Amino acid sequence: MIDTNLIKENPKSVSEKLALRNYNFNIELFEASETERKKYQTETEDLQAQRKALSKEFGMLKKEGKDDPALSKKIDSMKSDLDKCSSKLSNIQTTLKELLLDIPNLPDESVPTGKNEESNVKIRNFGEPTILKGKDHLEITSMIDTDSANLLAGSRFAVLSGEIAKLQRALITFMLDKAEEHGYTEHYLPMVANTESLTSTGQLPKFSDDLFQLTDDYYLIPTAEVPLTNLYRDQILNINQFPLKLTAHTSCFRSEAGSYGKDTKGLIRQHQFEKVELVQICHPEKSYEALESLTSHAETILKELNLPYQVVELCTGDLGFAAAKTYDLEVWIPSQETFREISSCSNCTDFQARRAKIRFKEDGASKLAHTLNGSALAAGRALIAVIENNFDQNSTIKIPEVLQDYTKFTSIKI
RNA sequence: GGAGAGUUGGCUGAGUGGUCGAAAGCGCCUCCCUGCUAAGGAGGUAUAUGGGUUUACUGUAUCGAGGGUUCGAAUCCCUCACUCUCCGCCA
Numbered sequence: 107m108i109d110t111n112l113i114k115e116n117p118k119s120v121s122e123k124l125a126l127r128n129y130n131f132n133i134e135l136f137e138a139s140e141t142e143r144k145k146y147q148t149e150t151e152d153l154q155a156q157r158k159a160l161s162k163e164f165g166m167l168k169k170e171g172k173d174d175p176a177l178s179k180k181i182d183s184m185k186s187d188l189d190k191c192s193s194k195l196s197n198i199q200t201t202l203k204e205l206l207l208d209i210p211n212l213p214d215e216s217v218p219t220g221k222n223e224e225s226n227v228k229i230r231n232f233g234e235p236t237i238l239k240g241k242d243h244l245e246i247t248s249m250i251d252t253d254s255a256n257l258l259a260g261s262r263f264a265v266l267s268g269e270i271a272k273l274q275r276a277l278i279t280f281m282l283d284k285a286e287e288h289g290y291t292e293h294y295l296p297m298v299a300n301t302e303s304l305t306s307t308g309q310l311p312k313f314s315d316d317l318f319q320l321t322d323d324y325y326l327i328p329t330a331e332v333p334l335t336n337l338y339r340d341q342i343l344n345i346n347q348f349p350l351k352l353t354a355h356t357s358c359f360r361s362e363a364g365s366y367g368k369d370t371k372g373l374i375r376q377h378q379f380e381k382v383e384l385v386q387i388c389h390p391e392k393s394y395e396a397l398e399s400l401t402s403h404a405e406t407i408l409k410e411l412n413l414p415y416q417v418v419e420l421c422t423g424d425l426g427f428a429a430a431k432t433y434d435l436e437v438w439i440p441s442q443e444t445f446r447e448i449s450s451c452s453n454c455t456d457f458q459a460r461r462a463k464i465r466f467k468e469d470g471a472s473k474l475a476h477t478l479n480g481s482a483l484a485a486g487r488a489l490i491a492v493i494e495n496n497f498d499q500n501s502t503i504k505i506p507e508v509l510q511d512y513t514k515f516t517s518i519k520i
Numbered sequence: 521g522g523a524g525a526g527u528u529g530g531c532u533g534a535g536u537g538g539u540c541g542a543a544a545g546c547g548c549c550u551c552c553c554u555g556c557u558a559a560g561g562a563g564g565u566a567u568a569u570g571g572g573u574u575u576a577c578u579g580u581a582u583c584g585a586g587g588g589u590u591c592g593a594a595u596c597c598c599u600c601a602c603u604c605u606c607c608g609c610c611a
Contacts, residue, residue, distance in 0.1 A: 147570070151580045158580095161592040165538050168591085181591050323601095342530085342567085463568095472567080 220421030233414035240440030276512035306462035451480030
Protein backbone atom coordinates (compact mmCIF):
# COMPACT_ATOMS: atom_id res chain seq x y z
CA MET A 107 0.00 0.00 0.00
CA ILE A 108 1.25 3.46 -0.75
CA ASP A 109 1.10 6.31 1.75
CA THR A 110 -2.33 7.97 1.59
CA ASN A 111 -0.78 11.21 2.78
CA LEU A 112 1.20 11.35 -0.44
CA ILE A 113 -2.02 11.07 -2.39
CA LYS A 114 -3.68 13.77 -0.32
CA GLU A 115 -0.75 16.14 -0.49
CA ASN A 116 0.07 15.71 -4.13
CA PRO A 117 -2.46 13.64 -6.03
CA LYS A 118 -1.19 14.82 -9.38
CA SER A 119 2.34 13.62 -8.88
CA VAL A 120 1.14 10.28 -7.51
CA SER A 121 -1.10 9.66 -10.46
CA GLU A 122 1.66 10.65 -12.88
CA LYS A 123 4.06 8.24 -11.26
CA LEU A 124 1.47 5.49 -11.41
CA ALA A 125 0.79 6.27 -15.06
CA LEU A 126 4.45 5.55 -15.73
CA ARG A 127 3.78 2.00 -14.73
CA ASN A 128 0.59 1.80 -16.74
CA TYR A 129 -1.72 2.19 -13.76
CA ASN A 130 -4.63 4.50 -14.22
CA PHE A 131 -5.33 6.08 -10.85
CA ASN A 132 -8.74 7.60 -10.41
CA ILE A 133 -8.01 10.68 -8.29
CA GLU A 134 -11.58 11.93 -8.28
CA LEU A 135 -12.93 8.65 -6.96
CA PHE A 136 -10.29 8.49 -4.28
CA GLU A 137 -10.79 12.05 -3.15
CA ALA A 138 -14.55 11.76 -3.12
CA SER A 139 -14.36 8.58 -1.06
CA GLU A 140 -11.84 10.13 1.27
CA THR A 141 -14.03 13.17 1.89
CA GLU A 142 -16.97 10.89 2.57
CA ARG A 143 -14.89 8.80 4.90
CA LYS A 144 -13.79 11.78 6.89
CA LYS A 145 -17.32 13.09 7.16
CA TYR A 146 -18.78 9.83 8.40
CA GLN A 147 -15.85 9.07 10.64
CA THR A 148 -16.08 12.39 12.46
CA GLU A 149 -19.81 12.02 12.77
CA THR A 150 -19.55 8.47 14.05
CA GLU A 151 -16.95 9.41 16.59
CA ASP A 152 -19.04 12.32 17.82
CA LEU A 153 -21.99 10.00 18.30
CA GLN A 154 -19.82 7.48 20.08
CA ALA A 155 -18.66 10.20 22.45
CA GLN A 156 -22.27 11.09 23.03
CA ARG A 157 -23.14 7.51 23.76
CA LYS A 158 -20.39 7.33 26.31
CA ALA A 159 -21.61 10.43 28.10
CA LEU A 160 -25.28 9.52 28.00
CA SER A 161 -24.66 5.99 29.18
CA LYS A 162 -22.72 7.30 32.10
CA GLU A 163 -25.54 9.63 33.00
CA PHE A 164 -28.05 6.81 32.63
CA GLY A 165 -26.00 4.59 34.89
CA MET A 166 -25.73 7.24 37.59
CA LEU A 167 -29.47 7.76 37.66
CA LYS A 168 -30.08 4.03 37.72
CA LYS A 169 -27.79 3.71 40.71
CA GLU A 170 -29.92 6.22 42.55
CA GLY A 171 -32.97 4.26 41.50
CA LYS A 172 -34.22 7.00 39.24
CA ASP A 173 -35.57 6.90 35.71
CA ASP A 174 -35.55 9.61 33.11
CA PRO A 175 -37.85 8.90 30.15
CA ALA A 176 -36.53 11.93 28.27
CA LEU A 177 -33.00 10.61 28.58
CA SER A 178 -34.04 7.14 27.38
CA LYS A 179 -35.67 8.69 24.36
CA LYS A 180 -32.57 10.70 23.60
CA ILE A 181 -30.44 7.57 23.85
CA ASP A 182 -32.75 5.69 21.51
CA SER A 183 -32.56 8.28 18.76
CA MET A 184 -28.83 8.70 19.22
CA LYS A 185 -28.39 4.96 18.81
CA SER A 186 -30.25 4.76 15.58
CA ASP A 187 -28.24 7.69 14.24
CA LEU A 188 -25.07 5.96 15.30
CA ASP A 189 -26.07 2.70 13.63
CA LYS A 190 -26.78 4.41 10.34
CA CYS A 191 -23.67 6.46 10.48
CA SER A 192 -21.28 3.68 11.39
CA SER A 193 -22.60 1.31 8.77
CA LYS A 194 -22.09 4.00 6.15
CA LEU A 195 -18.63 4.53 7.51
CA SER A 196 -17.71 0.88 7.31
CA ASN A 197 -18.99 0.66 3.75
CA ILE A 198 -16.89 3.58 2.67
CA GLN A 199 -13.89 2.21 4.52
CA THR A 200 -14.21 -1.06 2.67
CA THR A 201 -14.36 0.74 -0.67
CA LEU A 202 -11.34 2.84 0.20
CA LYS A 203 -9.38 -0.17 1.34
CA GLU A 204 -10.13 -2.00 -1.91
CA LEU A 205 -9.05 1.04 -3.84
CA LEU A 206 -5.80 1.31 -1.93
CA LEU A 207 -4.97 -2.41 -2.05
CA ASP A 208 -5.24 -2.25 -5.82
CA ILE A 209 -2.62 0.48 -6.27
CA PRO A 210 0.93 -0.67 -7.03
CA ASN A 211 4.03 0.82 -5.43
CA LEU A 212 5.41 4.09 -6.78
CA PRO A 213 8.52 3.70 -8.93
CA ASP A 214 11.66 5.31 -7.58
CA GLU A 215 12.90 8.50 -9.29
CA SER A 216 15.92 6.65 -10.63
CA VAL A 217 13.90 4.02 -12.51
CA PRO A 218 14.02 4.43 -16.30
CA THR A 219 10.62 5.19 -17.78
CA GLY A 220 9.09 2.91 -20.34
CA LYS A 221 5.95 1.06 -21.27
CA ASN A 222 7.23 -2.49 -21.25
CA GLU A 223 10.30 -4.71 -21.03
CA GLU A 224 11.69 -3.28 -24.24
CA SER A 225 12.69 -0.19 -22.28
CA ASN A 226 14.60 -2.11 -19.63
CA VAL A 227 18.18 -0.99 -19.33
CA LYS A 228 21.18 -3.27 -19.34
CA ILE A 229 23.48 -2.24 -16.50
CA ARG A 230 26.40 -4.63 -16.70
CA ASN A 231 27.26 -8.12 -17.75
CA PHE A 232 29.58 -10.93 -16.78
CA GLY A 233 31.21 -13.62 -18.87
CA GLU A 234 30.82 -14.34 -22.54
CA PRO A 235 28.28 -16.77 -23.93
CA THR A 236 30.47 -19.55 -25.31
CA ILE A 237 27.82 -21.87 -26.60
CA LEU A 238 25.47 -20.77 -29.33
CA LYS A 239 22.63 -22.90 -30.64
CA GLY A 240 23.36 -25.48 -27.97
CA LYS A 241 21.19 -28.47 -27.32
CA ASP A 242 18.41 -27.87 -24.87
CA HIS A 243 18.33 -29.58 -21.51
CA LEU A 244 15.63 -32.05 -22.50
CA GLU A 245 17.68 -33.16 -25.49
CA ILE A 246 20.79 -33.42 -23.38
CA THR A 247 19.48 -35.67 -20.65
CA SER A 248 16.60 -38.04 -20.05
CA MET A 249 17.03 -37.51 -16.33
CA ILE A 250 14.67 -34.58 -16.75
CA ASP A 251 11.38 -36.27 -17.47
CA THR A 252 8.33 -34.18 -18.18
CA ASP A 253 6.30 -37.09 -19.55
CA SER A 254 6.33 -38.90 -16.24
CA ALA A 255 5.42 -35.68 -14.45
CA ASN A 256 2.53 -35.28 -16.82
CA LEU A 257 1.36 -38.73 -15.83
CA LEU A 258 1.69 -37.93 -12.14
CA ALA A 259 0.31 -34.43 -12.03
CA GLY A 260 -0.07 -32.71 -15.38
CA SER A 261 1.74 -30.27 -17.58
CA ARG A 262 4.37 -27.89 -16.26
CA PHE A 263 5.83 -30.34 -13.80
CA ALA A 264 9.02 -32.36 -14.01
CA VAL A 265 10.60 -35.45 -12.55
CA LEU A 266 14.35 -35.20 -12.01
CA SER A 267 16.36 -38.30 -11.35
CA GLY A 268 19.85 -39.56 -10.70
CA GLU A 269 22.70 -37.12 -11.09
CA ILE A 270 20.42 -34.33 -12.30
CA ALA A 271 18.34 -34.54 -9.13
CA LYS A 272 21.57 -34.45 -7.15
CA LEU A 273 22.85 -31.53 -9.16
CA GLN A 274 19.76 -29.50 -8.30
CA ARG A 275 20.16 -30.39 -4.64
CA ALA A 276 23.81 -29.36 -4.80
CA LEU A 277 22.85 -26.03 -6.35
CA ILE A 278 20.37 -25.33 -3.58
CA THR A 279 22.80 -26.20 -0.81
CA PHE A 280 25.52 -24.13 -2.47
CA MET A 281 23.19 -21.15 -2.69
CA LEU A 282 22.16 -21.42 0.94
CA ASP A 283 25.79 -21.62 2.02
CA LYS A 284 26.56 -18.49 -0.01
CA ALA A 285 23.64 -16.68 1.59
CA GLU A 286 24.95 -17.60 5.00
CA GLU A 287 28.39 -16.26 4.06
CA HIS A 288 26.70 -12.98 3.24
CA GLY A 289 25.05 -12.85 6.64
CA TYR A 290 21.59 -14.22 5.93
CA THR A 291 19.96 -16.47 8.52
CA GLU A 292 18.60 -19.70 7.07
CA HIS A 293 14.97 -20.60 7.65
CA TYR A 294 12.78 -23.59 7.05
CA LEU A 295 9.26 -22.43 6.35
CA PRO A 296 5.68 -23.47 5.75
CA MET A 297 5.01 -23.65 2.03
CA VAL A 298 1.42 -22.81 2.71
CA ALA A 299 0.40 -19.26 3.51
CA ASN A 300 -2.86 -17.66 4.61
CA THR A 301 -4.75 -14.78 3.07
CA GLU A 302 -3.32 -12.23 5.46
CA SER A 303 0.26 -13.14 4.66
CA LEU A 304 -0.36 -13.00 0.93
CA THR A 305 -2.14 -9.68 1.26
CA SER A 306 0.77 -8.23 3.20
CA THR A 307 3.31 -8.99 0.50
CA GLY A 308 0.96 -7.92 -2.28
CA GLN A 309 -0.08 -11.15 -4.03
CA LEU A 310 -3.64 -10.76 -2.79
CA PRO A 311 -6.26 -9.60 -3.39
CA LYS A 312 -5.24 -8.63 -6.92
CA PHE A 313 -3.34 -11.65 -8.18
CA SER A 314 -5.28 -14.59 -6.81
CA ASP A 315 -5.34 -16.12 -10.30
CA ASP A 316 -1.60 -16.65 -10.16
CA LEU A 317 -1.81 -18.73 -6.99
CA PHE A 318 -2.70 -22.30 -6.22
CA GLN A 319 -5.40 -22.17 -3.60
CA LEU A 320 -5.85 -25.19 -1.36
CA THR A 321 -8.89 -24.23 0.70
CA ASP A 322 -10.47 -20.95 1.78
CA ASP A 323 -7.55 -19.59 3.71
CA TYR A 324 -4.70 -21.79 2.51
CA TYR A 325 -2.55 -21.10 -0.53
CA LEU A 326 0.68 -22.62 -1.77
CA ILE A 327 3.39 -19.98 -1.66
CA PRO A 328 4.58 -18.55 -5.00
CA THR A 329 7.87 -17.50 -3.41
CA ALA A 330 9.60 -17.64 -0.01
CA GLU A 331 9.40 -13.86 0.01
CA VAL A 332 5.89 -14.33 1.42
CA PRO A 333 6.70 -16.30 4.58
CA LEU A 334 10.07 -14.63 5.14
CA THR A 335 8.66 -11.11 5.04
CA ASN A 336 5.62 -12.08 7.07
CA LEU A 337 7.81 -13.41 9.86
CA TYR A 338 7.88 -9.84 11.08
CA ARG A 339 4.29 -8.89 10.38
CA ASP A 340 2.56 -6.80 13.07
CA GLN A 341 5.78 -6.15 14.90
CA ILE A 342 7.69 -3.18 16.12
CA LEU A 343 11.30 -4.11 15.61
CA ASN A 344 14.34 -2.96 17.47
CA ILE A 345 16.39 -0.67 15.26
CA ASN A 346 19.56 -2.38 16.50
CA GLN A 347 18.47 -5.56 14.69
CA PHE A 348 18.64 -3.82 11.31
CA PRO A 349 19.25 -4.90 8.68
CA LEU A 350 17.46 -8.21 9.14
CA LYS A 351 18.80 -10.64 6.55
CA LEU A 352 16.84 -13.82 5.96
CA THR A 353 17.09 -16.69 3.54
CA ALA A 354 15.25 -19.89 2.80
CA HIS A 355 14.99 -22.60 0.23
CA THR A 356 11.40 -23.46 -0.62
CA SER A 357 9.41 -24.97 -3.37
CA CYS A 358 7.43 -22.29 -5.16
CA PHE A 359 4.05 -22.80 -6.75
CA ARG A 360 2.57 -20.72 -9.51
CA SER A 361 -0.54 -21.37 -11.53
CA GLU A 362 0.93 -19.59 -14.57
CA ALA A 363 -2.53 -18.52 -15.58
CA GLY A 364 -2.25 -16.37 -18.65
CA SER A 365 0.95 -17.91 -19.88
CA TYR A 366 -0.62 -20.64 -21.96
CA GLY A 367 1.66 -21.60 -24.78
CA LYS A 368 4.60 -19.72 -23.28
CA ASP A 369 7.72 -21.77 -22.50
CA THR A 370 5.79 -25.00 -22.69
CA LYS A 371 8.89 -27.09 -23.19
CA GLY A 372 11.30 -27.96 -20.45
CA LEU A 373 11.99 -26.56 -17.01
CA ILE A 374 11.83 -22.86 -17.75
CA ARG A 375 8.27 -22.29 -16.62
CA GLN A 376 6.93 -24.79 -14.11
CA HIS A 377 4.03 -24.91 -11.67
CA GLN A 378 6.50 -26.03 -9.04
CA PHE A 379 10.12 -25.00 -8.78
CA GLU A 380 12.84 -24.67 -6.19
CA LYS A 381 14.24 -21.33 -5.19
CA VAL A 382 16.55 -19.81 -2.61
CA GLU A 383 15.27 -16.41 -1.61
CA LEU A 384 16.97 -13.49 0.11
CA VAL A 385 14.98 -10.98 2.15
CA GLN A 386 16.17 -7.87 3.94
CA ILE A 387 14.26 -5.67 6.31
CA CYS A 388 16.02 -2.39 6.96
CA HIS A 389 15.93 1.28 7.85
CA PRO A 390 14.23 3.40 5.14
CA GLU A 391 17.35 5.42 4.53
CA LYS A 392 19.38 2.30 3.85
CA SER A 393 17.14 0.41 1.46
CA TYR A 394 18.66 1.49 -1.85
CA GLU A 395 22.10 0.67 -0.55
CA ALA A 396 20.67 -2.66 0.56
CA LEU A 397 19.24 -3.31 -2.91
CA GLU A 398 22.70 -2.94 -4.44
CA SER A 399 24.21 -5.33 -1.92
CA LEU A 400 21.40 -7.85 -2.16
CA THR A 401 21.73 -7.85 -5.94
CA SER A 402 25.45 -8.37 -5.66
CA HIS A 403 24.84 -11.32 -3.33
CA ALA A 404 22.70 -12.96 -5.98
CA GLU A 405 25.28 -12.16 -8.65
CA THR A 406 28.07 -13.80 -6.68
CA ILE A 407 26.39 -17.14 -7.19
CA LEU A 408 26.24 -16.78 -10.98
CA LYS A 409 29.84 -15.63 -11.01
CA GLU A 410 31.05 -18.55 -8.97
CA LEU A 411 29.11 -20.92 -11.18
CA ASN A 412 30.82 -19.18 -14.07
CA LEU A 413 27.57 -18.63 -15.91
CA PRO A 414 27.35 -15.73 -18.38
CA TYR A 415 24.71 -13.26 -17.24
CA GLN A 416 23.58 -9.68 -17.49
CA VAL A 417 22.02 -7.30 -15.02
CA VAL A 418 19.00 -5.41 -16.24
CA GLU A 419 17.23 -2.55 -14.55
CA LEU A 420 13.50 -2.81 -15.07
CA CYS A 421 11.74 0.21 -16.48
CA THR A 422 8.64 1.66 -14.82
CA GLY A 423 6.25 -0.30 -17.01
CA ASP A 424 7.84 -3.66 -16.19
CA LEU A 425 8.05 -3.33 -12.41
CA GLY A 426 6.31 -5.86 -10.20
CA PHE A 427 3.35 -4.74 -8.12
CA ALA A 428 5.20 -4.19 -4.83
CA ALA A 429 8.52 -2.98 -6.23
CA ALA A 430 9.83 0.57 -6.38
CA LYS A 431 12.97 -0.52 -8.15
CA THR A 432 14.08 -3.87 -9.53
CA TYR A 433 17.18 -5.44 -11.02
CA ASP A 434 16.73 -8.64 -12.96
CA LEU A 435 19.61 -11.05 -13.38
CA GLU A 436 19.43 -12.85 -16.68
CA VAL A 437 21.47 -15.94 -17.41
CA TRP A 438 22.59 -17.19 -20.79
CA ILE A 439 20.50 -20.08 -22.09
CA PRO A 440 22.42 -21.56 -25.04
CA SER A 441 19.54 -23.49 -26.56
CA GLN A 442 17.45 -20.32 -26.76
CA GLU A 443 20.40 -18.09 -27.59
CA THR A 444 19.10 -15.56 -25.17
CA PHE A 445 19.37 -14.32 -21.61
CA ARG A 446 16.55 -15.46 -19.34
CA GLU A 447 15.53 -14.12 -15.95
CA ILE A 448 16.98 -16.17 -13.11
CA SER A 449 16.65 -13.64 -10.31
CA SER A 450 14.65 -10.54 -9.59
CA CYS A 451 15.89 -8.24 -6.83
CA SER A 452 13.51 -5.56 -5.62
CA ASN A 453 13.29 -2.76 -3.14
CA CYS A 454 9.67 -2.68 -2.02
CA THR A 455 10.30 0.40 0.14
CA ASP A 456 7.49 0.73 2.71
CA PHE A 457 4.86 -0.79 0.42
CA GLN A 458 4.80 -4.23 2.03
CA ALA A 459 5.74 -2.90 5.45
CA ARG A 460 2.62 -0.74 5.47
CA ARG A 461 0.42 -3.69 4.60
CA ALA A 462 2.23 -5.96 7.04
CA LYS A 463 2.70 -3.33 9.76
CA ILE A 464 6.42 -3.96 10.03
CA ARG A 465 7.69 -1.02 12.06
CA PHE A 466 10.53 0.22 14.21
CA LYS A 467 10.93 2.99 16.77
CA GLU A 468 13.02 6.05 16.19
CA ASP A 469 12.97 9.28 18.19
CA GLY A 470 9.94 8.04 20.03
CA ALA A 471 7.88 7.63 16.89
CA SER A 472 6.99 4.36 15.21
CA LYS A 473 8.01 4.26 11.55
CA LEU A 474 7.67 1.79 8.71
CA ALA A 475 10.64 -0.35 7.77
CA HIS A 476 11.64 -1.07 4.19
CA THR A 477 11.56 -4.58 2.76
CA LEU A 478 13.62 -6.07 -0.06
CA ASN A 479 13.70 -9.43 -1.71
CA GLY A 480 15.54 -11.25 -4.41
CA SER A 481 16.08 -14.75 -5.71
CA ALA A 482 19.49 -16.24 -5.18
CA LEU A 483 18.63 -18.07 -7.30
CA ALA A 484 15.79 -19.89 -9.00
CA ALA A 485 17.20 -23.40 -8.83
CA GLY A 486 15.29 -24.88 -11.75
CA ARG A 487 16.58 -22.26 -14.15
CA ALA A 488 20.04 -22.43 -12.63
CA LEU A 489 19.97 -26.14 -13.30
CA ILE A 490 19.14 -25.56 -16.96
CA ALA A 491 21.88 -22.96 -17.24
CA VAL A 492 24.50 -25.21 -15.66
CA ILE A 493 23.53 -28.14 -17.85
CA GLU A 494 23.36 -26.26 -21.12
CA ASN A 495 26.40 -24.04 -20.57
CA ASN A 496 28.59 -26.93 -19.48
CA PHE A 497 27.59 -29.53 -22.04
CA ASP A 498 30.21 -30.42 -24.62
CA GLN A 499 27.48 -30.97 -27.25
CA ASN A 500 28.41 -34.60 -27.29
CA SER A 501 28.36 -36.68 -24.15
CA THR A 502 29.49 -34.84 -21.06
CA ILE A 503 28.16 -32.22 -18.67
CA LYS A 504 31.01 -30.76 -16.68
CA ILE A 505 30.12 -29.83 -13.10
CA PRO A 506 31.27 -26.32 -12.09
CA GLU A 507 34.10 -26.51 -9.60
CA VAL A 508 32.26 -24.85 -6.75
CA LEU A 509 29.58 -27.54 -6.92
CA GLN A 510 31.86 -30.53 -6.98
CA ASP A 511 32.14 -30.69 -3.20
CA TYR A 512 28.38 -30.89 -3.09
CA THR A 513 27.73 -33.28 -5.97
CA LYS A 514 30.68 -35.56 -5.21
CA PHE A 515 31.09 -36.06 -8.94
CA THR A 516 32.87 -33.88 -11.49
CA SER A 517 30.89 -34.62 -14.60
CA ILE A 518 27.79 -36.34 -15.86
CA LYS A 519 28.14 -38.76 -18.74
CA ILE A 520 25.11 -38.92 -20.93
C1' G B 521 -10.80 -37.70 16.01
C1' G B 522 -12.59 -37.37 21.68
C1' A B 523 -12.39 -34.54 26.56
C1' G B 524 -10.91 -30.27 29.15
C1' A B 525 -8.34 -25.38 29.97
C1' G B 526 -6.87 -20.96 27.86
C1' U B 527 -5.93 -16.21 24.45
C1' U B 528 -5.44 -9.09 28.39
C1' G B 529 0.23 -3.84 27.07
C1' G B 530 7.61 -5.46 25.46
C1' C B 531 7.04 -9.77 29.29
C1' U B 532 4.52 -12.06 33.81
C1' G B 533 -0.25 -11.40 35.42
C1' A B 534 -4.98 -9.09 38.05
C1' G B 535 -9.61 -7.69 36.52
C1' U B 536 -16.82 -11.53 35.98
C1' G B 537 -21.43 -5.38 33.71
C1' G B 538 -20.22 1.42 34.54
C1' U B 539 -15.52 5.33 37.82
C1' C B 540 -10.99 0.16 33.07
C1' G B 541 -6.69 1.68 28.04
C1' A B 542 -6.83 -1.50 31.96
C1' A B 543 -3.96 -3.11 39.08
C1' A B 544 0.73 -5.07 40.46
C1' G B 545 5.51 -6.82 39.26
C1' C B 546 9.49 -7.24 35.65
C1' G B 547 11.85 -4.79 31.68
C1' C B 548 12.95 -0.08 29.34
C1' C B 549 13.71 5.58 29.45
C1' U B 550 14.71 10.29 32.23
C1' C B 551 16.22 12.39 36.69
C1' C B 552 18.01 12.19 42.03
C1' C B 553 21.27 9.94 45.59
C1' U B 554 25.63 7.05 46.55
C1' G B 555 33.43 9.09 44.81
C1' C B 556 33.34 2.82 41.14
C1' U B 557 29.93 -1.43 41.39
C1' A B 558 25.64 -3.13 43.89
C1' A B 559 21.43 -1.27 46.32
C1' G B 560 17.84 2.87 46.91
C1' G B 561 14.37 7.10 45.53
C1' A B 562 11.03 10.28 41.92
C1' G B 563 8.68 10.38 37.36
C1' G B 564 7.67 8.39 32.59
C1' U B 565 6.69 4.15 29.31
C1' A B 566 0.79 0.49 24.12
C1' U B 567 -1.06 0.91 19.06
C1' A B 568 -4.01 3.06 15.24
C1' U B 569 -6.65 7.06 13.52
C1' G B 570 -9.03 12.13 13.65
C1' G B 571 -9.12 17.45 15.48
C1' G B 572 -5.75 21.35 16.83
C1' U B 573 -1.80 27.67 16.88
C1' U B 574 0.94 20.77 14.31
C1' U B 575 3.32 22.91 20.43
C1' A B 576 0.29 22.27 24.44
C1' C B 577 -3.82 19.59 24.41
C1' U B 578 -7.76 16.58 22.84
C1' G B 579 -11.83 12.97 20.35
C1' U B 580 -12.46 7.86 18.92
C1' A B 581 -11.20 2.77 18.46
C1' U B 582 -8.47 -1.52 20.11
C1' C B 583 -8.25 -6.80 26.10
C1' G B 584 -7.42 -13.43 19.75
C1' A B 585 -11.33 -12.40 15.25
C1' G B 586 -16.44 -11.66 13.95
C1' G B 587 -21.49 -11.29 15.45
C1' G B 588 -25.25 -10.73 19.54
C1' U B 589 -27.51 -9.10 24.45
C1' U B 590 -27.45 -4.21 27.12
C1' C B 591 -28.44 2.67 28.14
C1' G B 592 -23.34 0.68 28.90
C1' A B 593 -19.08 -5.30 27.46
C1' A B 594 -12.11 -7.06 28.74
C1' U B 595 -16.29 -9.00 31.76
C1' C B 596 -22.56 -12.24 29.62
C1' C B 597 -24.18 -15.28 24.93
C1' C B 598 -23.04 -17.41 19.87
C1' U B 599 -19.58 -18.61 15.79
C1' C B 600 -14.63 -19.08 14.19
C1' A B 601 -9.20 -19.16 14.67
C1' C B 602 -5.15 -20.26 17.54
C1' U B 603 -2.45 -22.20 22.08
C1' C B 604 -1.92 -25.77 26.03
C1' U B 605 -3.06 -30.62 28.74
C1' C B 606 -4.87 -35.72 28.55
C1' C B 607 -6.55 -39.87 25.34
C1' G B 608 -6.52 -42.00 20.32
C1' C B 609 -4.02 -42.12 15.62
C1' C B 610 0.34 -41.08 12.96
C1' A B 611 5.99 -39.69 9.75
